[in-house]
Amino acid sequence: MRRTRSAEEITTTCSYDCGGRCLLKVRVDNGRVAGIGTGNRLGLHTKACPRGLAQRSVLYAEKRLTRPLRRVGPRGEGSFEPVSWDAALDRIASEIHGIREGGETESIYFVPGSGSLSTLHNTYRPVGRFFGMLGRCSTTRGDASFEGALQSSLATFGTPMTGCSRDNLVHSRLIVLWGWNPLVTRFGPETVPYLLEARRSGTEIVCVDPRFTRTARKLADRWIPIRPGTDTAMLLAMAYVTAKEKLMDEPFVDKFTLGFKAFEEYLFGRADGKEKTPQWAAEICGVEAEEIVRLARGYALRKPAALMTGWAPGRTLFGEQFHRAASALAAITGNIGIAGGHVAGGLDFVAAPNVKGRVPAPGRTHHEVHITELYNALLSGGSHGDPLPCELLYIVGCNLLNQHLNVNKGRRALMKPRVIVAHDLFLTPTARYADFVLPVSHFLERDDIGQPYLGGPYSIFMNKVVEPGPGQKSDLEIFSLLADRLGMEGYNNLSDEQWLESFLAAEAGFPDLELFRAQGVHLTETSRPHVAFHEQMSRPDTHPFPTPSGKIEIFSSRFAELRDPKVPPIPTYLSEQDGPSGAPDKRYPLLLISTHSRARVNSQFDNIRALKKMADDRVWIHSSDAKGRGIQEGDMVVVYNDLGRILTPARVTDGIVPGAVSLDQGQWTMPDDQNTDVGGCVNVLIPDRMSPTGAFPSNSCRVQIEKA
Ligand SMILES: Nc1nc2c(c(=O)[nH]1)N[C@H]1C(S)=C(S)[C@@H](COP(=O)(O)OP(=O)(O)OC[C@H]3O[C@@H](n4cnc5c(=O)[nH]c(N)nc54)[C@H](O)[C@@H]3O)O[C@H]1N2
Ligand SMILES: Nc1nc2c(c(=O)[nH]1)N[C@H]1C(S)=C(S)[C@@H](COP(=O)(O)OP(=O)(O)OC[C@H]3O[C@@H](n4cnc5c(=O)[nH]c(N)nc54)[C@H](O)[C@@H]3O)O[C@H]1N2
Ligand SMILES: [Mo]
Numbered sequence: 028m029r030r031t032r033s034a035e036e037i038t039t040t041c042s043y044d045c046g047g048r049c050l051l052k053v054r055v056d057n058g059r060v061a062g063i064g065t066g067n068r069l070g071l072h073t074k075a076c077p078r079g080l081a082q083r084s085v086l087y088a089e090k091r092l093t094r095p096l097r098r099v100g101p102r103g104e105g106s107f108e109p110v111s112w113d114a115a116l117d118r119i120a121s122e123i124h125g126i127r128e129g130g131e132t133e134s135i136y137f138v139p140g141s142g143s144l145s146t147l148h149n150t151y152r153p154v155g156r157f158f159g160m161l162g163r164c165s166t167t168r169g170d171a172s173f174e175g176a177l178q179s180s181l182a183t184f185g186t187p188m189t190g191c192s193r194d195n196l197v198h199s200r201l202i203v204l205w206g207w208n209p210l211v212t213r214f215g216p217e218t219v220p221y222l223l224e225a226r227r228s229g230t231e232i233v234c235v236d237p238r239f240t241r242t243a244r245k246l247a248d249r250w251i252p253i254r255p256g257t258d259t260a261m262l263l264a265m266a267y268v269t270a271k272e273k274l275m276d277e278p279f280v281d282k283f284t285l286g287f288k289a290f291e292e293y294l295f296g297r298a299d300g301k302e303k304t305p306q307w308a309a310e311i312c313g314v315e316a317e318e319i320v321r322l323a324r325g326y327a328l329r330k331p332a333a334l335m336t337g338w339a340p341g342r343t344l345f346g347e348q349f350h351r352a353a354s355a356l357a358a359i360t361g362n363i364g365i366a367g368g369h370v371a372g373g374l375d376f377v378a379a380p381n382v383k384g385r386v387p388a389p390g391r392t393h394h395e396v397h398i399t400e401l402y403n404a405l406l407s408g409g410s411h412g413d414p415l416p417c418e419l420l421y422i423v424g425c426n427l428l429n430q431h432l433n434v435n436k437g438r439r440a441l442m443k444p445r446v447i448v449a450h451d452l453f454l455t456p457t458a459r460y461a462d463f464v465l466p467v468s469h470f471l472e473r474d475d476i477g478q479p480y481l482g483g484p485y486s487i488f489m490n491k492v493v494e495p496g497p498g499q500k501s502d503l504e505i506f507s508l509l510a511d512r513l514g515m516e517g518y519n520n521l522s523d524e525q526w527l528e529s530f531l532a533a534e535a536g537f538p539d540l541e542l543f544r545a546q547g548v549h550l551t552e553t554s555r556p557h558v559a560f561h562e563q564m565s566r567p568d569t570h571p572f573p574t575p576s577g578k579i580e581i582f583s584s585r586f587a588e589l590r591d592p593k594v595p596p597i598p599t600y601l602s603e604q605d606g607p608s609g610a611p612d613k614r615y616p617l618l619l620i621s622t623h624s625r626a627r628v629n630s631q632f633d634n635i636r637a638l639k640k641m642a643d644d645r646v647w648i649h650s651s652d653a654k655g656r657g658i659q660e661g662d663m664v665v666v667y668n669d670l671g672r673i674l675t676p677a678r679v680t681d682g683i684v685p686g687a688v689s690l691d692q693g694q695w696t697m698p699d700d701q702n703t704d705v706g707g708c709v710n711v712l713i714p715d716r717m718s719p720t721g722a723f724p725s726n727s728c729r730v731q732i733e734k735a
Contacts, residue, residue: 034061038547040477040487041079042145042470043628044172047215048477048485049075050548051082053492060086060471060493068548071485072220076213077641078628082471084637086493091452092466094498102442102460112498112508115463120512122446123161126418127513132162133394134418136444138401139166140425141629142451143502145489146476147526148468150424153503158393158421160515165404165413168395168721171430173338173374175346175722180372182347182583183354184560185573189372191333192484192557193217196225198367199333201325205235205353206258207337210242211625215483222246231329233322235261235314237620238647238689239682251322252684255618255726257312258340259600261319262352264308266598267294268323269359275327276361282567284358285574286582286597293597303600311602313684327360331367339622339726344606346722351598355581363579364564366556399432399717402440420444423502424467426630428457429708432725433715434696435671450502453634456696456708465505468495474523476530476543484551488543593719603727607716615668615729617652617688621709624691633695644707645678647689648732653679656733663735665703666690668728671711673704674735688732692725 034056040048050073052064060083065075085091095115100106126135137158142150158164170177180187193215196202202225209218226232226246234243235251235258243250253261269275270291280287296302305316305323326332334357340349354370362368394414396404408416420441428437441447441460449461458464475489495501500508503519510518521529524540531537536551543549562570571577575584587596593605604610626642627633633642646666648658658664660679665672666688675690683689690709697706704711713728 037490037492038487039471039489039492041075041082042143042148042475042477042489043078043631044141044144045078045213045628046479047213047217047483048479048487049073049079049216050487051075051079053471055492058493069485069550071483071548071550072217073485073487073548074216076216078626078632078638081632081635081637082469084635085452085632086469086471088453088635090454090634092454092464092499093496094466096454096464098462102447103438105454105459107454107464112500115465116505116508116512119448119463120509122419123509124513127162131415131418132164134415135161135164135421136396136401136405136417136419137164137166137421137423138425138427139423140427140430142424142631143470145470146478146530147523148470148473148475148501148503150502153506154423157506157510157515157518160510160518161513163392163394165394165396165415165417167398167401169398169717169723171342171398171723171725173341175341175343175718175720176336176338176350176372178720178722179341179347179350179354180374182585183351183574183580184370184372187372187374189354189370189559190374191366191369191559192555193221195366195369195556195558196221196230196333197228198556199225199230199331199369200329200367201332202230202232203235203322203326203332203334204232204242204247205334205336206340207335208236208240208242208622210245211240212337212623215479217483219246231325237684237687238622239680241625251314251318254311254313254684255620255687256340256343256603259345259348259352259598260303260308260311261314262349262356263294263303263598263600264305264319265323265326266290266352266356266359267303268305268320269327269356270294272324274324275359279361279363280359283363283563283572283579285576285578285580285584287359290355290581290597293599311600313686326356326362330360330362331365332360332362333367333369334362335369336372339620342723342726344603344716344718344724344727345593345601346718346724347594347720348598348601351583354579355598358579358581364558364560366558368558370559397717397721399715399723401427401431402433402436402715405440405443406436408443417444418446420447422447422449422457422461424450426451426455426457428460429455429630429693429696429710431715432710432713432723433670434704434708434711435702436715450505455630466499467505468499468501472499473501474527476527484555484557486537486549486551488547488549490544591719606727608714611729612669615731616686617648617730617732618686619666619709619712619728619730620687620689620726621692621713621728622689624693627691627693630693630695633693642691643678644691644694645676646732647678647680647683649683649685649687650679650681651685652688652732653677658732658734664732665735666712666730666732668712668730670714671702671704673707673709673711675707677732688730
């Protein structure tokens, strides 16, 4: 029996995939969470968002899984019976044992997702460790969030760590938020407070986005609407203006960059006969030429200026080119390595890179299938260049059917594996396809360490606030029990506390566990403001850029080696026509983008009433596009293309560029008997393609809309 205690306050932070880590102050009464508050600590901005503050309703959700389940009906239908942990684990272990004995571990496909990103109870690490020790298996590769940014940063700067700490923003004279909506997506609890501070001190803020976002409304002086997927053209035209009007930072270009001449030749059309003028870009992206010239001049002349790029424009068919072009523009104007500048890239400032599980670990030895190729791999049963058909699909913390592209293909693909196992807190659309669903604990039920992967020089101790239910276990515990059954020695000889102690001991400047627990928040000893590449600027002889040439590679030697016209060495505008499907289908004239919801983290909390109430799950359509279709505000509409149909209400607005429509991703898929998705899951409509360097092109999709 737990001791009855009067109300106390315990601190922790969420472990979700939203980059930042905020302080949660949890009131506990009688062993139950009574409420959650938040606040700032140690002079940092650590205030939590509505999703963090609503975690009580997630923890105690009626539909939370409390016992292991075994499927009894057809896959996807949702008929399960409860089974004991022993029965479930014995059976799963025996499946794995059989496969291992047959020497065919590559027929095990394990798919970790972004469910939890704390230090120990992470939905990648215990999984990777288990299957890594088991043998050479198959798994997915490619980051849905920022692969385009990552590949661009690696090619251009030789590292993904390209951004500056947020406190730099107050030094910027101009801040351009390009496809970035931090009032909703946060990117750390510090971002918005520093943007507000910059604004108060007179910094101009401009948003370039197809939508008039909350950020544009509340933080920006100017909104520049742009057609989705055309940003590279506009950035190139800005570079053209910069070069033509000789607004470059020439000493910077000479000293720190490689390939400006080749870039200039491309901009001036010497290679292809097409000058990348503002007029050229205007036709493509829908932004007036004068506006492009104005922004180009402002950005080059009002230094320091921060070009802050979101990852969404990079989640397009040639997403890496967007980030390459933005990086090149930042480089030729010398807005890199200075306070108040910023580099468009993969990751911003990371406090303690070696204790977070986000950047892909090198040297994995599994067979890898790109996330957009998984369904092809499952359906083709090994004939897709994969070594073996999938016998066992093992899913941890991932709602893949909902979150991967092309849901209807996904449904067919998930019929193929002989066995599917999923660990989750809820019976998600993906878990409904599993043969065994194993219920996991919630982060409020575990000791852990929370570290921001974007911004913030601090860590938060995650106290186990309450006990998990008797039928719920952590992923690590589940894999430990399987490892025992399979005789895998050394998988886990430590308690959770010992693991955490070992992480802290390996990290310079961290207190020990006891002190950290007592402190709650630990400030890492990182000097601030942190300016990426400051060292390269101040001591270039001893601190080259980690690229082959030691410079910022506007001409990428790594891309040049690929000799792939779709991955050119110079930032280049490639259009949809150059993509895998050729010219766009005229039957589907509207460009659909899918954004991240204020009420969810990806697909999480779509099933939580308190948060669902805050969601805007209407498809945004411009009033001119709505008018031609007889659609009025609030009408139910069908959004469709050759891949499928979804039903959703419409929001008729001038806050989106004509020709584009937008719907938040993450609603749970729910097909009716005509196979129309009444759940409104946008991935029903998006083709499972990838960009040439592996970006996840969820913002390259064409649809038609009509009144339901
Ligand atoms: N509230 C909340 N916050 C989150 C998440 C969440 O689910 N909910 N998810 C977290 C995760 S996993 C990630 S990866 C990040 C994602 O962060 P982002 O990728 O930055 O977020 P998005 O909402 O997809 O897109 C940001 C903005 O880009 C715009 N946009 C879309 N396509 C284009 C385009 O082609 N060009 C231009 N210029 N703009 C475009 C959208 O209209 C939107 O306003 O957010 C994280 N933060
Ligand atoms: N159309 C479109 N699709 C997208 C995107 C988009 O912008 N547009 N964004 C993409 C992006 S950026 C991302 S990151 C992906 C995210 O896709 P996923 O990685 O699938 O993330 P979630 O939808 O949050 O699902 C995570 C699951 O983990 C579970 N979970 C939470 N904590 C734990 C835990 O401790 N253990 C276990 N075992 N499970 C846990 C949750 O209940 C949830 O079901 O979606 C991608 N899909
Ligand atoms: Mo993401």
